[in-house]
Amino acid sequence: MKKQISITKAKERFIKGIYVNREYSWLLFNKRVLDQANDDTNPLLERCKFFSIFCSNLDEFFMVRVGSLCNENLQAPNATENKTDLNAVKQLSGIMAVVKSLYRSRACAYITLRRDLAKAGLKVLTAEELSPRQKEECKKYFTDEMLPLLSVMVLDAKHPLMQFENRKCYMMYELEKGGRRMFGVMSLSYAADKLYKIRRGKTTKVIPAEELLKVFGHLAFTGYTVKNRMMLRVTRNADLDTSMNADEEICDIEHDFSIVMKKKIETRAKLGAVRLEVDNDNSALKPLALKLLDLDPAFCFKEERCFDYKFLFQIGNYFPEETAAALKYPPFHGAVAEELVQAPSLIDYVLQNNIFLSYPYDSMSPLVDLLDECAKDKRVLSVKITIYRLANHSRIVDALCKACENGKQVTVIIELCARFDEENNLHFAEKLQEAGCTIIYGMGNYKVHSKIISVVLKDGDRLQYITHLGTGNYNESTSKQYTDLNIITADETIGEDAVAFFRNIAIGNIDYQYEKLLVAPKTLKTGLVSLLEREIEKARRGESGRFLAKMNSLTDKTIIDKLVEASCAGVKIDLIIRGICCLLPGVAGRTENIRVISIVGRFLEHSRVYCFGEGDARIMYISSADLMTRNTDKRVEIATPVSDKKIEEQIYSILQVMLADNVRARKLCSDGTYRRVETLGEALDAQQSFIKN
Numbered sequence: 001m002k003k004q005i006s007i008t009k010a011k012e013r014f015i016k017g018i019y020v021n022r023e024y025s026w027l028l029f030n031k032r033v034l035d036q037a038n039d040d041t042n043p044l045l046e047r048c049k050f051f052s053i054f055c056s057n058l059d060e061f062f063m064v065r066v067g068s069l070c071n072e073n074l075q076a077p078n079a080t081e082n083k084t085d086l087n088a089v090k091q092l093s094g095i096m097a098v099v100k101s102l103y104r105s106r107a108c109a110y111i112t113l114r115r116d117l118a119k120a121g122l123k124v125l126t127a128e129e130l131s132p133r134q135k136e137e138c139k140k141y142f143t144d145e146m147l148p149l150l151s152v153m154v155l156d157a158k159h160p161l162m163q164f165e166n167r168k169c170y171m172m173y174e175l176e177k178g179g180r181r182m183f184g185v186m187s188l189s190y191a192a193d194k195l196y197k198i199r200r201g202k203t204t205k206v207i208p209a210e211e212l213l214k215v216f217g218h219l220a221f222t223g224y225t226v227k228n229r230m231m232l233r234v235t236r237n238a239d240l241d242t243s244m245n246a247d248e249e250i251c252d253i254e255h256d257f258s259i260v261m262k263k264k265i266e267t268r269a270k271l272g273a274v275r276l277e278v279d280n281d282n283s284a285l286k287p288l289a290l291k292l293l294d295l296d297p298a299f300c301f302k303e304e305r306c307f308d309y310k311f312l313f314q315i316g317n318y319f320p321e322e323t324a325a326a327l328k329y330p331p332f333h334g335a336v337a338e339e340l341v342q343a344p345s346l347i348d349y350v351l352q353n354n355i356f357l358s359y360p361y362d363s364m365s366p367l368v369d370l371l372d373e374c375a376k377d378k379r380v381l382s383v384k385i386t387i388y389r390l391a392n393h394s395r396i397v398d399a400l401c402k403a404c405e406n407g408k409q410v411t412v413i414i415e416l417c418a419r420f421d422e423e424n425n426l427h428f429a430e431k432l433q434e435a436g437c438t439i440i441y442g443m444g445n446y447k448v449h450s451k452i453i454s455v456v457l458k459d460g461d462r463l464q465y466i467t468h469l470g471t472g473n474y475n476e477s478t479s480k481q482y483t484d485l486n487i488i489t490a491d492e493t494i495g496e497d498a499v500a501f502f503r504n505i506a507i508g509n510i511d512y513q514y515e516k517l518l519v520a521p522k523t524l525k526t527g528l529v530s531l532l533e534r535e536i537e538k539a540r541r542g543e544s545g546r547f548l549a550k551m552n553s554l555t556d557k558t559i560i561d562k563l564v565e566a567s568c569a570g571v572k573i574d575l576i577i578r579g580i581c582c583l584l585p586g587v588a589g590r591t592e593n594i595r596v597i598s599i600v601g602r603f604l605e606h607s608r609v610y611c612f613g614e615g616d617a618r619i620m621y622i623s624s625a626d627l628m629t630r631n632t633d634k635r636v637e638i639a640t641p642v643s644d645k646k647i648e649e650q651i652y653s654i655l656q657v658m659l660a661d662n663v664r665a666r667k668l669c670s671d672g673t674y675r676r677v678e679t680l681g682e683a684l685d686a687q688q689s690f691i692k693n
Contacts, residue, residue: 010094019083067237149189174228194311233307235275334363364479375403382409401435454498465495520637545571553580586670
């Protein structure tokens with residue numbers, strides 16, 4: 001890679017006219033996460049979590065996005081992305097410049113968190129801060145508890161290679177013995193506690209295991225003289241190619257796709273390095289590490305303190321219980337509507353009334369309870385579901401197994417290519433298959449990302465349908481942390497569309513026109529674009545054109561260009577986009593009618609809503625899909641119309657409150673920066689408002 005460019009040059013490179021580079025926009029999003037760690041209006045332990053999330057996000061960014069660009073640079077070095085015309089090398093050099101600045105921001109944020117934790121009664125010590133007595137205590141702990149867990153190797157003629165595991169912390173030493181020079185390497189075991197609590201003293205003091213490894217790791221090399229040392233951590237490419245064209249075995253009928261996926265997952269640990277983190281940028285050992293990894297120096301970052309900040313997620317365990325509670329958000333549990341609690345049968349209730357659930361403000365339990373009831377009810381003939389990500393202990397899987405055991409036809413479309421959840425999904429696929437469920441592993445080259453359940457009932461001679469359509473996964477854990485919208489309906493046309501959807505997945509057919517559902521990759525994008533064109537025509541006639549949407553990311557150039565056209569025609573556009581936004585709003589003559597805000601708060605904003613027009617003429621969809629090319633063209637996604645006017649008004653009200661947020665909201669400006677929304681009048685935190693109401 002060429003010499004790394006400056007942060008200023010990177011920003012100039014990543015913005016072209018009204019387009020913003022996807023990777024740069026994502027890095028700006030993660031900076032907004034880090035900003036929450038610096039925001040002292042958040043409780044202290046929640047700030048620690050935001051910091052840890054920022055670090056975890058950055059790890060994943062390197063494994064997936066940087067990994068993908070590295071692959072692209074090898075396979076198609078002249079290929080350019082379609083918005084800023086940058087090839088992989090230019091994107092990578094710009095990314096490294098921006099990430100360097102993020103490391104500096106992270107270091108400052110950690111110093112502030114340590115200071116505030118100390119004020120609250122918990123000191124997170126560095127190795128340099130240990131007193132002689134504390135150092136002796138830590139040394140004993142290291143030799144008694146940590147040393148037996150360490151993997152140690154001396155690199156010489158008989159041990160010439162070292163396979164640095166992904167995201168594992170290592171110490172590297174330059175050693176001398178008997179006039180011979182060699183290198184020693186040791187890894188910190190995953191089994192080791194992340195923090196050690198020092199016994200003596202009135203104030204609670206802890207020290208990260210990484211700090212102890214720095215100070216005492218050399219004790220493992222008995223008989224050697226240590227000349228130099230360096231702590232390091234390697235991040236490896238995790239961008240697996242699971243397309244049907246990538247491996248003949250995948251499309252070979254004689255091979256089980258689950259077995260192929262298991263093999264591919266095993267290769268992830270051996271993929272190339274995409275980042276090296278070191279605690280000493282000037283160490284003579286750094287060139288050796290880069291050589292062993294075959295890594296460009298531009299991909300190396302200095303981190304003086306820790307590489308793994310996951311311990312900040314559990315740091316509250318080291319406070320007294322009452323103190324920890326005061327340093328967190330107050331407990332919150334999603335509500336269950338009284339009429340659902342009172343209903344003798346949820347099946348009968350849905351056959352008469354639509355149910356709307358807004359996670360996490362509403363509990364997921366009515367949906368799970370409905371599936372439990374379907375498993376037992378004699379009227380239910382079949383249950384079909386798409387699964388992308390599940391909780392580790394899933395009541396939904398239990399209900400599906402129970403339904404199968406009770407003689408229902410149960411079909412589960414489980415996506416084995418859900419990144420980093422492949423092993424979890426393989427486990428549940430085996431469990432469901434053992435219970436007798438029909439299992440389908442996705443659909444050809446398209447990931448099935450849709451969120452749909454189809455229940456078919458027979459009461460007398462009449463078939464009836466119950467359909468669930470949502471914006472988020474069937475995951476009981478994330479339903480308490482992610483905002484998602486759900487509709488459970490007995491609408492007959494939607495029910496027939498749902499049955500047809502599962503039939504088409506089973507036969508691998510994407511060329512189907514549904515009555516009400518928009519389904520990617522065939523009709524979702526064209527359907528949404530057609531509705532945008534309706535608003536454009538209204539605006540050109542001098543009428544009011546309106547588009548209001550909420551999503552995680554906007555990258556699809558076709559849709560971006562249509563939004564620009566709409567803005568130029570006079571359509572008023574409000575976009576609530578949590579993460580990536582490749583469209584620059586507020587540019588005179590082009591996007592001046594577009595406003596973009598991002599909300600990062602206690603809950604992860606995850607719902608997708610697309611709303612066209614106003615009043616009685618308004619058409620609204622909720623969807624599993626973001627407006628990203630991967631969703632609109634490369635996945636099986638669903639957008640469902642919100643035909644129940646009461647539910648439509650509820651969703652519209654949610655969007656209006658979010659647009660009025662002046663606490664967590666950040667506005668994307670025409671220069672590509674995100675800034676606080678001006679506070680006019682009373683402060684409004686949308687998520688807190690939903691909790692209260």
